[in-house]
Amino acid sequence: MAALLGTFEQIVLLAVMISGDEAYGRSVLRAVEASFAGERSVSAGAIYATLDRMESEGLVSSRLERGTPARGGRAKRFYRVTSPGIAALGEAKSTLERMWRGVTWPREEMG
Amino acid sequence: MKQAGPPKLMEKLLKSLLPEESRESVSGDLYEEFCDAKVPTLGPMRARLWYARQVLSFVPQKFGSVLALTCLFTWMSGMWLGLMDLRLRHPGYAGRELIAGLIVGQAAVTLAALYLRRPGWLRPLALVGCAGILWLAGRALAGVLTGANPEGYVLLIALALIVQSVLTLLILPGLNRRLTQRA
Numbered sequence: 592m593a594a595l596l597g598t599f600e601q602i603v604l605l606a607v608m609i610s611g612d613e614a615y616g617r618s619v620l621r622a623v624e625a626s627f628a629g630e631r632s633v634s635a636g637a638i639y640a641t642l643d644r645m646e647s648e649g650l651v652s653s654r655l656e657r658g659t660p661a662r663g664g665r666a667k668r669f670y671r672v673t674s675p676g677i678a679a680l681g682e683a684k685s686t687l688e689r690m691w692r693g694v695t696w697p698r699e700e701m702g
Numbered sequence: 703m704k705q706a707g708p709p710k711l712m713e714k715l716l717k718s719l720l721p722e723e724s725r726e727s728v729s730g731d732l733y734e735e736f737c738d739a740k741v742p743t744l745g746p747m748r749a750r751l752w753y754a755r756q757v758l759s760f761v762p763q764k765f766g767s768v769l770a771l772t773c774l775f776t777w778m779s780g781m782w783l784g785l786m787d788l789r790l791r792h793p794g795y796a797g798r799e800l801i802a803g804l805i806v807g808q809a810a811v812t813l814a815a816l817y818l819r820r821p822g823w824l825r826p827l828a829l830v831g832c833a834g835i836l837w838l839a840g841r842a843l844a845g846v847l848t849g850a851n852p853e854g855y856v857l858l859i860a861l862a863l864i865v866q867s868v869l870t871l872l873i874l875p876g877l878n879r880r881l882t883q884r885a
Contacts, residue, residue, distance in 0.1 A: 616731035621739075636759030639728055658730055661738065663707070665730030 596683040600650075602626055603641045604680050607651060607670045614670045616642070642670060650676035706746055708736045708753045719760040732756055761872055778809075805863070808835055812870055832870045839863035 596604070606622035607614045620638050627633060645651045651670050658665040672680070707713075716732070717725050732753065740749035785806055808831040815821040815828035843860040846852045 616728060617735050620731070620735065634759030635728070635732060635756040636761075636763055639724065639760075640763050643724070655727065658726070662730035662734040665733065666726040667730060668724065668727035 595686060596679050599637070600641055600645060601680060601683050603638060604645065604650065604672055604676055607642075607672050608680075612669075615667050616670075619670065645676065646670075648675075649673060650679055706741070708733060709750055712750075712754050712757045716757045716760065719757070719764050758872065778813075804831075804838075805835065808832065829871065832867045835863055836867035836871070839867065 602623055603619060606619045606626070609622050610618040616635070616639060619642070620633070620635055623633050623638060642651060642653075646653055650673060652673050653668050653670050656667045656669060658667055713729060713733075716729055720728055736749055736753050740752050744752060808828070811824055811831055812828040815824040821828075839860045842856055843864065846857045846860060
């Protein structure tokens with residue numbers, strides 16, 4: 592059985608999903624930044640490292656397309672969540688939901 | 703008017719940090735974000751700082767484990783050196799005891815910040831201390847290079863402190879490692 596996805600991996604996978612057909616590095620970075628709502632800063636290095644690792648694990652796939660003048664003619668890599676990626680996300684979601692069912696939130700001791 | 707692109711030096715550094723297959727796509731993504739979003743919202747100066755921060759975030763990926771080991775080794779060496787300096791109490795170097803004490807304290811804080819699971823306020827404290835050590839070492843180095851009687855010992859210590867401070871400043875933020883680690 593594959594390891595359970597980490598929180599950041601789930602966020603990146605969801606960002607790829609949300610971006611749909613237009614999921615490329617920049618759109619993923621922006622979606623992740625938006626998810627943190629300014630509470631955390633996120634670096635491009637962390638995003639691309641996660642995307643690379645997930646691609647090598649078969650959770651996402653990518654295709655390279657020709658660049659546009661807006662990006663100095665540089666090629667653009669689009670990402671897509673694969674079936675194993677969707678399955679891994681589903682597993683992480685249901686595991687968390689099962690665990691949360693046993694927790695009262697917010698905790699009383701938090702005031 | 704021609705819109706300014708990202709700093710050329712940083713673009714070169716980025717390309718040198720990336721593997722061949724993602725060089726164009728990643729630099730293109732950052733170029734697009736820099737020109738379309740960051741320059742209009744942050745202004746050219748802060749946009750350049752943003753770009754530099756993004757480029758530096760690729761350093762741990764490329765050199766992460768080597769940097770961490772070198773960093774640990776240099777801080778341990780610095781701590782040893784400082785402790786020995788305090789213990790031996792060289793005559794005529796009263797000011798050096800303070801510096802040696804600072805180095806030992808800073809090394810201890812940095813090591814704790816690097817390896818504790820929840821470093822909390824130790825991380826910013828270590829970063830500030832690290833910048834202080836870098837400044838101190840820079841001054842010592844300048845003093846040696848411009849002084850009439852250059853002291854090899856001080857030159858060596860200053861260079862070692864500069865190297866370990868730069869390494870630590872690169873590693874200490876540690877956001878990538880913490881955020882991307884597996885559950």
